[in-house]
Each structure stands twice: as C-alpha cells, then as structure tokens.
Amino acid sequence: MNLVFAIIALITLASAIAAMCLRNLVHCVLCLTVTFTGIAMTYLQLSAQFVGFSQIMVYVGAVSVLVIFALLMTRGGNELNLRDWNPRHWLIGLGTGLLTFGVMATGIFKSSLTRSAAPDSKTESVKTIGESLLNEYVLPLEALALLLTVALIGAALLAMPERKTASSPHSDRPQTKGDPTN
Amino acid sequence: MWFEDLLISLKQQIVMIAPEHFRPVFSAMLSTIPILSAFGGLFAVITLVERKMLGRIQNRYGPNRVGPGGIFQPIADGIKMLTKEDIIPFSANQFLHLIAPLLLLVTAMLGLAVIPFGHKLVAVEFEAGILFFFAIGGAAELAVFIAGWASRNKYALLGSLRAIAQMISYEIPLVLSSVAVLMAAGSLSLPEVVEAQAGGIQSWYIWTPWGFLGCILFLIATLAEVNRSPFDIPEAESELIAGHMTEYSGFKYAIFFLAEFVAMFAMCALTATLFLGGFHAPLPILDFIPGPFWLFAKLILLVLLFIWIRGTMPRLRADQLMEFAWKFMLPMSVMNLVTTGVWISLGGGVFAWVVGAVMNAGAYFGWSRLLSQSSRVKPRVYRYAEETKANV
Amino acid sequence: MIGKGILKGMVETARNMVGSFHDPERMVTVEYPEQKIPAKESARNFPMLIFDGDDWESGLRCVSCQICEKECPPQCIYIEKDTEKKPDFLGKPQFKPKVFDIDISVCMSCQICVEVCPFESIRMNREFEYAGENRFSRLILHKEDLAKSNTYYHDIHPTEATETDGVREQKRQDHLAKERAKAEKAAQAKKSCC
Numbered sequence: 001m002n003l004v005f006a007i008i009a010l011i012t013l014a015s016a017i018a019a020m021c022l023r024n025l026v027h028c029v030l031c032l033t034v035t036f037t038g039i040a041m042t043y044l045q046l047s048a049q050f051v052g053f054s055q056i057m058v059y060v061g062a063v064s065v066l067v068i069f070a071l072l073m074t075r076g077g078n079e080l081n082l083r084d085w086n087p088r089h090w091l092i093g094l095g096t097g098l099l100t101f102g103v104m105a106t107g108i109f110k111s112s113l114t115r116s117a118a119p120d121s122k123t124e125s126v127k128t129i130g131e132s133l134l135n136e137y138v139l140p141l142e143a144l145a146l147l148l149t150v151a152l153i154g155a156a157l158l159a160m161p162e163r164k165t166a167s168s169p170h171s172d173r174p175q176t177k178g179d180p181t182n
Numbered sequence: 183m184w185f186e187d188l189l190i191s192l193k194q195q196i197v198m199i200a201p202e203h204f205r206p207v208f209s210a211m212l213s214t215i216p217i218l219s220a221f222g223g224l225f226a227v228i229t230l231v232e233r234k235m236l237g238r239i240q241n242r243y244g245p246n247r248v249g250p251g252g253i254f255q256p257i258a259d260g261i262k263m264l265t266k267e268d269i270i271p272f273s274a275n276q277f278l279h280l281i282a283p284l285l286l287l288v289t290a291m292l293g294l295a296v297i298p299f300g301h302k303l304v305a306v307e308f309e310a311g312i313l314f315f316f317a318i319g320g321a322a323e324l325a326v327f328i329a330g331w332a333s334r335n336k337y338a339l340l341g342s343l344r345a346i347a348q349m350i351s352y353e354i355p356l357v358l359s360s361v362a363v364l365m366a367a368g369s370l371s372l373p374e375v376v377e378a379q380a381g382g383i384q385s386w387y388i389w390t391p392w393g394f395l396g397c398i399l400f401l402i403a404t405l406a407e408v409n410r411s412p413f414d415i416p417e418a419e420s421e422l423i424a425g426h427m428t429e430y431s432g433f434k435y436a437i438f439f440l441a442e443f444v445a446m447f448a449m450c451a452l453t454a455t456l457f458l459g460g461f462h463a464p465l466p467i468l469d470f471i472p473g474p475f476w477l478f479a480k481l482i483l484l485v486l487l488f489i490w491i492r493g494t495m496p497r498l499r500a501d502q503l504m505e506f507a508w509k510f511m512l513p514m515s516v517m518n519l520v521t522t523g524v525w526i527s528l529g530g531g532v533f534a535w536v537v538g539a540v541m542n543a544g545a546y547f548g549w550s551r552l553l554s555q556s557s558r559v560k561p562r563v564y565r566y567a568e569e570t571k572a573n574v
Numbered sequence: 575m576i577g578k579g580i581l582k583g584m585v586e587t588a589r590n591m592v593g594s595f596h597d598p599e600r601m602v603t604v605e606y607p608e609q610k611i612p613a614k615e616s617a618r619n620f621p622m623l624i625f626d627g628d629d630w631e632s633g634l635r636c637v638s639c640q641i642c643e644k645e646c647p648p649q650c651i652y653i654e655k656d657t658e659k660k661p662d663f664l665g666k667p668q669f670k671p672k673v674f675d676i677d678i679s680v681c682m683s684c685q686i687c688v689e690v691c692p693f694e695s696i697r698m699n700r701e702f703e704y705a706g707e708n709r710f711s712r713l714i715l716h717k718e719d720l721a722k723s724n725t726y727y728h729d730i731h732p733t734e735a736t737e738t739d740g741v742r743e744q745k746r747q748d749h750l751a752k753e754r755a756k757a758e759k760a761a762q763a764k765k766s767c768c
Contacts, residue, residue, distance in 0.1 A: 061320020548575035
C-alpha cells in the first residue's frame with residue numbers, strides 16, 4: 001500500500017461520503033467533482049495517462065458543469081428540508097447499500113481481473129488505444145458518435161424557438177406599410 | 183543546445199545538495215520556480231505594454247507618470263491591489279469564495295507544465311501532454327462557476343453561467359484545431375510535435391493550408407477561452423458589472439487578473455508550440471541563440487497580436503458570440519480535420535498543398551457566404567393600432 | 575470575404591499606432607501640469623482686487639464702498655472699513671478696506687460685483703489652482719490673496735484692462751479739469767474782492 005495511493009483513496013472516499021451527506025446540493029456536486037479528480041489521480045498513478053486526462057476533461061470539465069447547470073435551472077439550488085425523514089429509511093438505505101456492495105465485490109473477486117498480471121505500461125500507449133479503437137472496436141465507436149450526434153440534434157431541437165405558423169393571432173390583421181395618414 | 187545542457191547540468195548539481203529522500207520534490211521545485219517567476223515577470227511587463235500600446239492605438243499616451251515612460255506602473259498597480267481591503271459579502275460562502283480564484287490560478291499555471299521551452303526543458307514529460315493541457319483548461323470553467331456561486335449574488339451567478347457557456351462553446355474548436363496538428367505530427371506529446379517542425383521556418387505547420395486555418399481558429403478560440411476582447415463579456419464593466427468577479431476586491435481580484443493573463447500566456451505558448459515551431463529558430467544558423475528565447479519571442483508576438491485585436495474590435499454580444507462558435511467555427515474546424523487527412527494521405531508535397539488550400543478556401547468562402555445569406559434583413563412591417571369601439 | 579472588415583480595421587489601428595510616434599497631429603494629449611491649454615481672454619473664475627504701482631497696500635483701488643458686498647447674490651464678500659482715511663489716485667481721502675474676504679466655496683462667478691464697482695477695483699481673475707491640504711483650507715481668500723497688480727490684469731485681460739485704464743484716465747482728466755475750474759473761480763473771486 002503506497003502512501004500516495006492511501007492519500008488519494010482517502011480524498012476520494014471522503015469527498016464521496018461528503019457528496020452524499022451534505023445538505024446543499026451545490027456543495028454535493030463540488031464534492032463529487034473532487035471524487036472525480038481522485039479517480040483521475042488513481043488512473044494516473046497506474047500510468048494510464050489517456051484515461052486519466054480524459055477523466056478530468058470529461059467528468060470534471062463537462063459532467064460537473066452539466067450537473068450544476070441542471071441543478072440551477074431546476075429548483076435544486078435551494079436548501080433541502082430534512083425535517084421529515086423516517087428512521088426506517090435509514091435501515092432500508094443501509095440494506096440496499098450492503099446488497100449492492102456484496103454483488104459488486106462478488107463480481108469483481110470472481111472475475112479474471114484479480115488473477116491475471118497487470119499489463120505492462122509500455123505496451124498500453126495512446127497509439128495502441130487509438131489503433132484498437134479504429135480496428136477492433138470501430139463499431140462501438142461509430143455507435144457512440146451516432147448517439148452523441150442524436151443527443152446534440154435533440155438538444156438543439158429542444159432549445160429552438162417556436163416557429164410562427166400561419167394561424168398565429170396577429171397575422172390576419174391588415175398590414176400597412178408605413179402610411180402615417182391612416 | 184548549449185543553453186539547455188548548461189541548465190540541466192546546473193539543476194543536477196543543485197539537486198545534489200538536498201538529502202536523498204527529498205531529491206524528487208526538490209528537483210520538481212527547481213523546474214517549477216524559474217517558469218513561474220519568468221511568467222510572473224512577463225505578466226507585469228505585458229500589463230504595462232498593453233496599456234501603452236492601447237493608448238498609442240487610441241492617439242494618446244499610456245501611463246507615463248510613474249517611472250521614466252511609466253515603467254514602474256506595474257509596481258504601483260501591484261501595491262494598489264495588495265493594499266485594498268478584502269471585502270467578502272456576509273452571506274457568501276467564505277471557503278468557496280477563497281478557493282475560486284486560487285483554483286483558476288492553479289489551472290492556468292498547471293498548463294505551463296507541459297510546454298517545451300527547450301530541447302529537453304519540459305517541466306513534466308507526459309506522453310499525452312496536450313490532453314493534459316486541455317483537461318486542465320476544462321477544469322477552469324468549474325472555478326469560474328464557483329466564483330460566481332460563492333458570491334451569493336444573482337447577477338454574479340448569471341455572469342458566471344454566461345462565462346461558462348462561452349468557455350465551453352469555444353473549447354470544441356480549440357481542441358479540434360489542435361487535433362489537426364496531432365494528426366500530422368503523429369503523437370500527443372508536445373516535444374515530439376515540436377521535433378516534427380524542426381529545420382527552419384519552412385517546416386512550421388502554419389505554412390500548410392490546414393495549419394494556417396487551424397492557427398487562426400486556435401487563436402480566435404484562445405481569445406474566447408481567456409475572456410479577452412472582443413469576447414470579454416464576463417469582464418466588461420457595462421455587462422453585469424464584472425460578472426463572476428463582482429464581489430472580489432484587492433488581492434483576490436489581482437489573482438483573477440493574474441490567472442487570466444497566465445492562461446493567455448500558456449495558450450499563446452501552446453500556439454507557438456503547435457503551429458510556429460516551438461523553440462526552433464527560423465533559420466538554422468541562428469540556432470546558437472537558446473530555445474527559450476525563441477519561444478518567448480513568438481509568445482510576445484502573439485500577445486501583441488492579441489492586444490492589437492483588442493484595440494481594434496468592439497465587443498461581441500453574447501448571442502453573436504455563441505452563433506459564431508457553433509455555426510462557423512465548429513464546421514470550419516471539422517472541415518480542417520478533413521483537409522488535414524487529405525493532405526497527409528496525399529503525402530504532403532506541392533499537389534497536397536494545392537488540394538488542401540483549395541478545400542480550405544472553398545469551405546471558408548462557401549460556408550461564410552451561406553451563413554451570411556440566411557441572416558438577410560427582411561423588410562420592415564408596420565402595424566398601427568386601430569380605433570375600435572373597445573379602445574376609443 | 576468574411577473578415578475583410580476586421581483586417582481593414584486592424585490596418586487602420588496599426589497605422590494609428592505607428593503614426594503616433596512620428597506624427598504630432600495624432601497625439602492630442604495635453605500633459606497637464608507640464609503643458610496647459612492657453613486660456614481664452616474672457617475666461618473667468620473668481621474675483622481679484624487691482625492695485626496700481628508696486629505696493630499693494632497703498633495702491634489698492636478699492637475704497638470699501640461696500641456696493642459689491644450688497645449686490646453679491648450669494649453674499650460671499652465680507653468688508654470691514656478702515657478707521658482713517660487715506661488719499662486715492664485722484665487725491666480724495668477715502669477709506670481703504672481693513673478686511674476684504676471672499677468665500678470662494680460660495681462665489682458663483684456671476685461678475686455682478688465687477689459690473690457695479692464704481693472704482694474699477696474688483697475684476698475677474700482666471701486662476702483655478704486653489705487646492706488645499708485639508709477639506710476647509712484655502713476656501714476664504716483674504717485681501718492679500720486677492721490683490722493683483724495692474725500689469726497682471728493687462729496680461730490676462732488686455733482689452734478690458736486697456737478700457738479700464740482709459741476710464742480711469744478720463745476720470746483723472748475730469749478731476750483735473752474740475753480742479754482747474756475751481757482754482758480759476760477762486761482766483762477770479764480773489765481778484766474781484768480785492
């Protein structure tokens with residue numbers, strides 16, 4: 001257990017717990033951003049530079065801002081009211097958390113990840129990632145590109161102003177062209 | 183070459199002073215301190231040069247009272263900023279109010295870490311160096327949001343949201359224009375991009391058709407990323423006072439100012455690295471002048487170009503700005519990528535140059551004509567109120 | 575071509591910048607306080623008291639008739655007469671002012687005191703550099719601050735000064751003529767009585 005890894009893990013876990021526990025939603029989002037940065041630092045510690053920097057670029061740079069915008073555009077910017085919570089919810093939450101953790105831990109330990117050796121960092125460079133993206137995994141890449149294009153078009157369609165049609169209330173009035181003696 | 187070797191041997195000698203365990207940290211500090219102090223000094227000089235140059239453009243002298251010709255003006259400005267009272271609104275979030283400018287400064291200065299100043303003079307050598315630069319630039323938007331939100335001011339929040347929207351919209355043309363360079367150089371690491379432009383002024387990427395358009399798009403996107411004129415809605419005085427920087431005074435405002443300028447320097451240095459050959463001299467015989475000098479010369483030329491643009495153009499409106507980013511610059515940068523691909527696959531000779539130039543010029547003129555046609559002004563229609571029984 | 579306007583604008587600003595170094599017409603800055611724009615002749619700011627000759631106390635034209643004090647609309651002039659009379663330029667004994675104060679925070683430069691002065695002694699100055707060290711200093715001008723010589727008056731308002739000199743010369747001639755007429759009548763009376 002490396003000292004640097006211990007510090008990074010501590011930061012990540014602490015900010016993740018804070019992201020769940022804080023009252024103000026914007027504070028939660030900012031703690032979540034710290035969690036994302038912690039995960040990126042974990043990637044960088046494993047010398048996965050491409051993934052680590054993409055994590056920062058996508059999550060910290062774009063996803064956090066997206067969540068904040070969504071939060072501010074709806075009512076979430078105000079303080080939450082925690083006066084009416086039931087002690088029963090606490091037990092249900094704990095049970096669900098333990099169940100999820102159990103499923104994930106079983107899945108990870110039973111898979112082949114813990115038995116195979118870590119790949120050599122020299123072979124996993126940006127070049128190999130690029131080559132495998134365009135040779136082996138080109139179909140998921142194109143599908144993702146299509147999905148992103150659809151999302152972009154959808155967003156533009158949602159934000160477009162309403163087009164004025166012929167049956168709008170003002171269009172059947174006689175339109176004079178600047179006749180002041182009318 | 184001799185300068186870089188001298189610096190590296192000097193650093194290795196000084197590192198030996200520290201005890202064994204602290205050597206990596208000490209070595210990192212020794213790489214960082216010259217860069218930070220050089221850019222800090224450059225910031226002070228450039229603020230004065232900007233004011234004097236803007237003054238000359240506007241037919242007046244710049245500041246000329248403080249020293250001979252005003253050269254001590256940055257010191258006077260620094261003393262003023264540091265001795266101002268630090269006013270924080272009572273209901274503002276004190277912690278976030280403090281870290282927002284610091285976060286912005288940190289992201290701006292981290293970008294300087296991957297720029298090659300000489301043959302082996304990179305602070306941190308990453309294989310995906312340019313990705314690091316853009317990732318850190320993306321984190322700057324978060325700092326702008328924190329600044330606006332922590333001020334507990336509706337208008338500061340609106341200003342910061344506008345600033346974030348501007349920064350996000352211009353990040354795409356920024357990254358896509360640089361991807362063209364990465365395609366040609368074949369690597370994400372910046373020292374290799376500079377190496378691919380070695381040999382004198384004729385091998386710089388700006389003379390290629392895709393490099394020319396890419397450089398122009400990159401420079402315009404840089405202007406928008408650092409909130410500089412004509413894209414300076416977030417910091418103009420007539421627009422929501424100062425946007426996300428409204429509730430800041432004294433030292434924190436100085437840090438915002440410093441962060442904006444250091445981000446500008448980092449991006450100009452990146453432009454010089456990607457398109458202008460980095461630390462290479464224009465002629466091989468001038469190679470004895472050390473690399474950092476050439477990089478700083480190109481950087482200062484680009485900064486003077488930015489000041490020139492600032493003195494020329496009026497400010498863009500927020501919707502004009504977004505329209506420009508999404509309707510013009512994004513398609514142009516994608517077209518630039520296509521041209522780069524064609525250029526590379528044709529080998530890079532004269533034929534490739536001609537084909538690339540035709541494609542880029544055709545895209546530029548055709549697309550701009552198409553865009554300007556759609557916004558033709560329609561004839562004005564007047565409607566007068568009619569006297570009916572209801573409103574007599 | 576899109577962007578042609580921007581390039582033309584940039585050429586224009588570059589021309590401005592380069593031209594500002596060698597073309598004196600472009601730089602219209604007047605660097606105050608080393609350079610000052612020359613004032614017009616009829617510029618006026620606050621009043622002054624004119625004195626003839628070299629000694630400001632004895633040559634002061636003001637005879638404290640207090641007409642300007644009464645006519646001043648915001649009543650910013652304060653005059654105290656002297657106790658003994660001294661002769662003026664015509665030889666008549668007059669009271670000189672012991673105290674003559676103008677409060678320039680109140681004075682509105684309306685020039686009414688100048689219009690009503692029968693002795694051509696109060697005129698408008700054009701000095702404006704009256705800054706003091708604290709908030710209330712140098713807001714009241716006393717007799718010694720207000721006394722300016724006739725040559726100074728000629729410097730700043732030449733036409734007015736020449737006119738005033740002409741008026742005073744005319745008065746002196748009238749006075750001398752009257753004196754001569756009186757002396758002749760006295761001589762006539764002496765001759766006729768003896």
